Amino acid sequence: MKLDARIPSGPIEEAWVKACFDMKLVNPANKRKHSIIVVGSGLAGAAASASLGELGYNVKCFCFQDSPRRAHSIAAQGGINAAKNYPNDGESVFRLFYDTVKGGDFRAREANVYRLAQISGKIIDQCVAQGVPFAREYGGALTNRSFGGAQVSRTFYARGQTGQQLLLGAYQALERQIHAGSVTMIPRTEMLDLIVVDGRARGIVTRSLITGEFNVHIADAVILASGGYSNVYYLSTNAKGSNVTASWRAYKRGALFANPCFTQIHPTCIPVSGDYQSKLTLMSESLRNDGRIWVPKKKGDPRPPNEIPQDERDYYLERRYPSFGNLVPRDVASRNAKAMCDEGYGVGKSGLGVYLDFSDAIARLGEKTIRERYGNLLDMYQRITDEDPYKIPMRIYPAIHYTMGGLWVDYQLQSTIPGLFVLGEANFSDHGANRLGASALMQGLSDGYFIIPYTVGNYLASNKFPKVDESNPAVQEAFTSVKTKIDKLLSIKGHRTVDSFHRELGKITWDYCGMARTAEGLELAIGKIRALREEYWQNVNVPGSGDDLNASLEKAGRVADFFELAELMCIDALNRNESCGGHFREEYQTPDGEAQRDDEHYSYVAAWEYAGPNAAPELTKEPLEFHYVHPSQRSYK
């Protein structure tokens, strides 16, 4: 397949303006005649649904939760970046663009990232107007903080609940359109297949999670904003319901999946405490602004942290990266924590943890200031661990958090299936091999509020949409295949629960395709995943029936897709014989243990095409060109 990213020619600063002008417009009177399906109601999905509804399109928005307000964007803590330069500290659109391309280890598309930086300021304006209670100075102006490896203060925040507040803003805008009648909200419903008619995305097949009823929804365009796939690892910071099913079914209908092995490990999570553990809890990395990370200099030091004197502590990030210190990007911070623990310096019962210590900051700024900045996070830590972080250093360990990979999209956010658009974390586009902190919220909202309203209009105005009814063979085929799969899962009645398979799959994926990868390990993992998948389809036990609320059945379908995705992730990681960003292949590192890119051979987006149930997926490469930010070895020394 030939990939055309549709990047406008000419200077990057004018690309988006030019693209917008070149796009066709839908006559205002005709907008209500076009129907659009949006799957997902997080930042990208809610923002897109609301904005398209405002324009007058006929929108249907789906989510699997009981309310659109529950989408997992809500859990983002730290903040949202924008090139506003309110602090007068040297920020600019170009700098945000530069930092994002460099932070992504030169595996993102320049034009997309530039557009993201250009739009970032408008997002803040929009959210303020919606009533998002951002943090303020006494004089009433918006306040900023430095975040996640940035040397300028470009992050806007609402305490430690920025994602919640931004999502509520988008949710309220969505509810306003629901009230106006332009958006129909369909909660507690899961998309189980994409309907492709004559090569175009024309609808979806859904299952109601309450009644088990299957339905067909036809539209002129389908927008997926269904989030990332971190839950392939079972233990992640994602919500329990987050899944890859919508994206995966689209992949199996012909949409290419790009860079699946680019996953992000977040350095500051609460360590695992037992086998029953169901998820990992993130502590915002804003904590690294004031907290200092250390381990004891002596391996396996049994003393409690407060009894270890200063000169017997190793502040390893400050030691190794004097200019960035504790604020190095996520992948670097995570890998160093793992290395320390692997060498035996880890702390806590399991030895899988490092200290994050606020005592210096409390001495310098006072407990009150620290409480004001991080109060809710530190309270949450105390609730979970029963330890007081104002007195005892916190224990943290990296956990899987975000997936940069996703469905391949062009500059207009359209996948390789015409009429199928992909927004937010579900697409692959803007973060390369590593996402910078406070950039996910920015991308979700940029895609939803400011990009898709233009590009989907262009698609609708450029094409004709013959009526598709339910008797269409493509519709019937999708409908039947969905039903067959559900019936099959219910009929196995084996001896193992869905969760037990998911845990085992997660462990394999984490061990071999997690923070560090090797060719040998990945090959081993592919074999293990295939064997386990085979067992799954023979031996899984899904209790109950398909005609009422059945959480096990929901999970069973999602885990079935995770099996296939996990294999593709390993194939992709095996193909990429280099280390970049979150993808760390142990064979490819610099003498001092940093990621070693191979720009000559791997400066491309790896887009995978489904080739059938037992066939190897086909790789198409989209070469990456860097005209503005010259690829260099990232250095945070």
Add this chain to the structure above:
Amino acid sequence: MKLTLKVWRQKNNREKGSFVSYAMDDVDPEMSMLECLDVLNETLILRGEIPVAFEHDCREGICGSCGFVINGVAHGPERATTVCQLTMRHFKDGAELTLEPWRAKAFPLIKDLTVDRRALDHIIEAGGYISVSTGQAPDGNAILVGKEIADQSMDAAACIGCGACVAACPNASAALFTGAKITHLGILPQGEPERKRRALSMVAQMNAEVFGNCTSIGECTGVCPKEIPLEVIATMNRDYLCASFERRDELPTPVSPVVQRA
């Protein structure tokens, strides 16, 4: 530790429900309440029984999906904590925990501990927003908001919409939830133009959804995982009263409620 979970089991809204007791022999004090239910469900599945249906998603206390009543208290005994972050160390070895769904007429039961909370979405739909479309916003700093007001607004905006306030209220009132949104938006300069219309519409919808009236008991704020202060109800009442005097002629029509009044 050992525990007995006495759980409300009800197949759906049409059939009768009852309590069923389950003995748990090996509960780790570090587990969350929901992880304890996960463990129970795994055993139930392997025994060929139907697992307990309970709602949950983020499991870090922010999405508002989870929630049930433990020994008579919504979200259980810990202050400012949802059941997903409630660890078992807060219970005594050998204790019996009674788990019930939110009980309120406006929240029809779906299954076991899961209820339908769409009525809360309807209240937001009725007016819980600032009417600004994408693209209409002025520069962020063109609207100055003093720190104190921003902080108060944020205190109210922290609501996660879990419905514990309704479950805890003897009248099953949604006043804390509604008041929180009216306060969050109404005290900000951006929300000022629609302040009265918003209060009227949201309160009308709240009433249409068969939530009870507020009689200032304060159980709601006591169980609220985000500690939304009772003052938000006072703000709501004040806005509603002022608006009712001024806009008597244009009372809003609520959207069709989840539960129709008999």
